[in-house]
Amino acid sequence: MPTFLAAKPAAHEEPAAPQSPSEALAPAGRLPINFGERVWRLRAGDRGPSLLLRARPALTGAVAVALIGALAVAGMAMGSFTLTPAEVLQTLLGQGTAKTELVVISWRLPRVLMAIVIGGALGISGAIFQSLTRNPLGSPDIIGFNAGAYTGALISMLLLGGGFLSTTIGAFAGGLATAAVVYLLAFKRGIHGFRLIIVGIGISAMLGSINTWMIIKADLQLALMAAIWGSGSLNTAGWERAVPLLLIAVALVPALMLLSRPLQGLEMGDDAAAAQGISTEGAKLWLLVIGVCLTAICTAAAGPISFVALAAPQIARRMTASGRVSMVSAAVFGALLLLASDLLAQHALAPIQLPVGVVTVSLGGIYLMFLLFREAKRS
C-alpha cells in the first residue's frame, strides 16, 4: 500500500525525544548523572561485579514478560480441545498424557513460540530502522523488503505451485534483492534517512503494481491463497517452520548485542555518533543487514506481518518512559503484541481463522488513535 506509506515517515518526525547526553556519553560502568530516575544497583558481594537497573523499564519489562507467559499458557490451553492451565503446565514439564502432549507440544507450542520469536524479531528490526532513519514511523517496510518478499513469493506460488519451501525461498530472494536495490539507489556519499525513505517508497510502489497485476491475472484460488500469505498468518505454524526460525534467531543474538551501542549512538545523529568513535557508515550498513535478516526470517516463516515493527518500539518507549528504545524492550513488547494479536486472530471469530496481519493492523491503528486522544486531552 505505497500511497498509505507515503506520508508517514516525514509527517511524524517529532522533535528528538528528550535524551540526556551525559547519560549516553557516560563511560560504561560509571553511574551517569541522575535526572530523577530511580536506578537500582545490584552488586554481587561487596566488591563483585555490579549491574545498574533502571526501575521503570525493569518493572514494566517484568510485567510484560509475565503477561507473555500468561498469554502463552492461555494460547496453549484454548482451542477446539480445551485444556486447563494446570494441564498445559504439566504437559510442558513432561507429565502429560499422550493426548495432551499431542495437542500442546505438537500443535500449539510451535505456534506460540513462533508468535513470540517473530514478534520480538520484528520489534527489534523496527527499533533498528526507527533509529537509523531517526523517524518514529520508520520500519522495515521503508526499504521495500515486504513488497519484494511478496513479489518473490507470488512468483514462486504462481509459477511453481506454492509449496512451503519454494514460497519461502522466493520471499527470501525477493526481499533481499529489493533491499539491496533500494540501498544501492539511495546510496550517494553515504546513506541518508530521507533519501532512503523516498527510494523505498518508489521501489515499493513499482513492486506493488507488479503484485496487483499478478493477483489480477492469477487463478482465483491461487490469488486468494497468495493474498492470505501476503497479509501475514500463523495459521500454518508448526515445528518444521519453528525450528529453523528459532535457530537463526538465536544465532543473531550476539550480533545484536554488539550493535546495540552503535545503535544508541546513531540516534543522536551522525556527527554525535562519529564523535563517540562510532564508524557511522559501517555501523549503518551492519544495522541494515541485521534488520533485514530479522525481517527476512519472520517473513519466511509467517509472511509479511505489518505494523508490529512500527508499533512495538513506540509502545515500548511509552511504557518504559524512556527517551530511547532499547532492543530488549522493543523485543518484549513486540512479542506481547503479536502473541495477543494471534490469540485474537484464532479465537475472536472462531471457528473462522483470521490472518494475524489483519489483527495487528487494526490493533496498531486503535493504539495510535488512543495516543491521539490522550495528547489532545493534554494540550
Added chain:
Amino acid sequence: MKSQMPSTPTVSKAALPSGEGVPEAAPGLMRVNSRRIAGAVAALVLLVLIMTASLLLGAREVNPMIIIEALTGAGTGPDHAAIIDFRAPRTLAGLLVGIALGISGALIQALTRNPLADPGILGVNSGAAFAVVMGVAFFGAREMGQFVFYSFAGALLAVTVVYFLGSRGRSGGTPIKLTLAGIAFGAVLSGITQGFILLDESTFNAMRFWGAGSLAATPSGALGWLSGTVLLGVLIALLISRSLNATALGDDQAAAMGAHLGRTRVLVVIAVTLLCGAATAAAGPIGFIGLMVPHIARWISGPDQRWILLYTILLAPSLLVGSDIVGRLIIRPDELQVGIVTAFVGAPVLIWLVRRKSASTL
C-alpha cells in the same frame, strides 16, 4: 555533515509538518513569469496531444479523420461508435480524474507542509475501499456503477471522522494531528477491509479488480456528476491558493500575516474530499499521481501555489491519460490497468528527483 550532504538541513525542515522550519523557497526552473506562461502553454499543448492520442490509439487503429467526424456527429460506423462510446468517455474520465488527483495532492502537500503527503492520507482511499467491501459483502453490489456510490460515501465519511478526530483539543486540526488521525483511522479501516476480503472468495474477486484502479470501468453516466464535483473542488482550490502561500510559512507566521488558518484548513479538507473522493469513486484507488505531479510542478515553477496549481492541472491528466494509453498498448489486445502503469511511469521519476541534489529541497 554539511559538506557531505548539502541538501540535508532543508530537506528535513521541509519534511517537518509542525511548522518549525520554513521550507526554503527553492526557485524552480522558470524564474520569471513570462517563461512560466510559455511553459504552461507548452504543457497545455502536451495535454491536447496526449488526449488526441488517447482517442486515436487502442486495440484498433482509427484514422484521424474519423475522430473529427465522430466528434462532430457526422458519419456512423464501427469506428465512430468505438470513439463515441468508449474512447471519448474514457479520455474525458482520465482528464477529470487526473486533475482531481493532482490538485488534491497539491492541496494536501501545501496544508501539511509535507512533501510526502498524498491525498490518501486523510483516509479517502481506505474509507472508499471499506465502503465498497461493505457494499459487496452485505448489499450485493457487483458492478462498477454501484461501487461509485459506495466509494464516494465511504470517502466522505472517513474524512469526516478523521477531521473530527484530528481537530480535537485546543490547537485545532494541526497538520500533524490530521496526518496521525488519518493514518490511525485508515489502518483500522483497512484491517477490517482486509479481513472481509480474505474471508470471502467473491468479495476478494471483486476487490482485486477494483483495487487496481482503472479508467476502463468508469460508467459514462458518472461523467456529468464527476465533472461537476471536480469543477467545484478546483474552484475551491483556486480560491484558497493565496492563503496556502501564507500557510507555507508556518502556522504562527501565517496567522501573523492575517491568514485565516482554520477556514483555509476546512476548505482544503472539503476540496480534497470532493476531488479525491470523486476520483477514487470513478476509477478506484490510483496512487502516485497525487504524490508525484505536484513535485514536478513545484520543480518547474517554484514555490508559488498558484503556479503549482496551474501546472498540476495541466500535467496530472497528461500523466494519467498517457499512462492509460501505455496500458492499452503494451500487452495488446489485453489491457493493463492504469493504476498499475502510473507507478511504473512515476516511480523512476521520483527516484531520479530525489537523487538530484537541487530537487530534493522540494
